[in-house]
Amino acid sequence: MSDGRPVPTDVHSLSRRGFLKTTGAGVAGGALATMLDARQAPAQIKGTTLRILQWSHFIPAYDTWFDNVFVKEWGDKNGVKVRVDHIPHLELPARMAAEFAAGAGHDIIMNGSSILTRLYYKSLADITDVYDSVGKKYGGWIPTAGPLVQVEGRTYGIPMFYILLPMTWRKDLFDANNLKAPDTWELARVAARTLKPKGHPTGIQFSQCADANLNWRSLLFSFGGAEADPSGENILIDSKETREALRFAKALFDEGMTAEVFSWDDASDNRYLASGVACWIHDAISAYRSTEDTNPPVFQNTHLAMEPAGPGGKRVSVSAANVYMVWKFSKNQQAAKEFLAHYMDNDLEGMKQSRGYNMPYLLGNTKKPMPIIGADPKMQILQDFPKIVAFYGYPGPFTTPIQEVVNLFVLPDMFTRVARGQNVEDVMKWGVGEYRRIFAKHKRA
């Protein structure tokens, strides 16, 4: 506010050089502020090419929008030619290794589920400025976002979105058998035990696939277990909570599942639900969406629920993280950063285009009602997940030893061994041994 009085100035003390400096800085600062405000990219990126490598989204409509509308509009506006390549998500680590070895490839590369920041950070561009400015603009990031992309105080990636794996259950079957909604793992077990003899068992993958890694971690962490401490250095898997979780999984398998689950891949539970057999599954909302398309009567009775609570009331939902990174060898880092900032500005539009599949990391974007899921009564519960979301390594970061533990499916194998009838203590001995061996190897290195 101004009081209306003229500001006294000493015109004689202002040299010509000083005047030029002051006005120049003012003009430049104003232009930068305007540019950031309008998200207008600097002129030097005009005429350049930006190459992006990412997965083929589980919601194909998202890729159509991303490639043909979103990227095209940004490219046209800024005079940047953008090329987007899509590959299956499981191939991303191998492609990243190849591009690193060649020292050439895309400017922006996506990591899905396996977040390789700690492995590659020396070869990634430091994009702390983008991470900080975006975070500041949208009320900060959810607490578990930072450890995915930060190493030694610097930030080497932009968390794009994560994929939830909520409880997806058949309300009609539950109601017909006077069962309570699966708000706790115990209630889910009771439901499976009751409904399996009636031809409606449940199923979680006891196999070597990504969903097995995610689902069994959700159960373990909700039971109070942990993989590593917050530093990521010390293993916490050897605990009574892990033993309890293993015993629970064995009971859940015996009472409520069939041997099919030993052969399941990531899509098997989707099919199980869509076929009308499953009483509940614990899976990404793609299962819910695909049932909507393939079996509308079953979809009508399918509901989503909060992550079931463990015996102590704790709820932890282990989700599949997705992150964008920029190679240090990229010759177009400026355009890459501009694009990422623009991408995050359109975070909620991405959520809409993915039919609610892409969950935002930015706290400002988690306010209710969120797009799509806030408008659908059955999906509204998903808005409560951001505060319980965790990723591999919880409560520690996704370190390189944890990455190896995940890629060798050590934790799902522990659950599988118990389900197959091995003694819990023998399995603990094996599993803890594997964790220790892997952590020790990385320490030696």
Next chain:
Amino acid sequence: MTGSSLSGGLDPRVRAAAVSAPVRSAALRPWRTQSAQRLAFGYALLAPAALYVLLLVGAPFLFSLYLAVSDANVGDPVARFIGLENFRSAWEMDTFWIALQNSVIFLVVAAVLKSLLGTSLAFLLLQDFKGKKLVRGLVVIPFTLPIAISVLSWKWMYDSQFSVINWVLSRMGLIGQFGTDGWPIWLGDPKLALVACILVNVWRTFPFSAIVLLAGFTSVPSEVIDAAKVDGCSFLQRFRHVVVPMIFPILMIGFLFDTVFTLSDLSVVYLLTQGGPGNATKILPVLAYQIGIQAGNLGRGAAIALFLVPLLVPALILVLRNLKRREY
């Protein structure tokens, strides 16, 4: 005009000098001789193949040796020499021994099945029948189809719920109904899963064995077979004492190719089970890929992959020794 022409012939000294000149120049420059030039020409013809092997086989092999004794990982451009640490780490792994055992079982069972099926198919294709050319074209389809497509089709056929194999067997009354214990879970039962993976590998590559054998069979002169028939040899006697010795080099090369293809077959297992359930189908190439590429430890991945070499070397020695013995 010279004195020599006048006398009607060359002076013996000149003649001797003329005769000995090429001999001496050849002695001074041995590469000018005809045999040396022929040898050089031979090497020149061989050079592209040798260069190809050196660049595409030798160099990667040496590079993997280097990786195996270093702490190289996918994200760090600088690797330190760590001796045999990676091999020691592999030996300490429970999963490594399971993978090694599975690799040997996979190799032996697949080799036996491919030999039996390949030989039978080759004999069938040797017969005269209508549509022979079409059938010969069709049988190589499994081998020529992109591996990802064919293996994903098998994955559906082995599906725990929608398996077409199970539904057919169930309708025929050979197995139980869906949801009962009599319903096999192909990729979920540890023993069945390994069998399922081997069957897909055999299905994919036995036509190759058949084609190799067929090429061998057709190269055996019919007179020799006829002579054996006249001598009263039975079918098996003709096969064992006439055909096999004649096509032995082809058999050996086929065996070598097959061993290499089977041992290094990552795709079938990776696409069907990723090594599960509970490592029941884990083989060395899958473990090497998971540790080397997915987990980023190139050094340890390379060390695990190198354990394939001791498995391959005996096969190679066997083949080369047999081929050499037959050469002389």
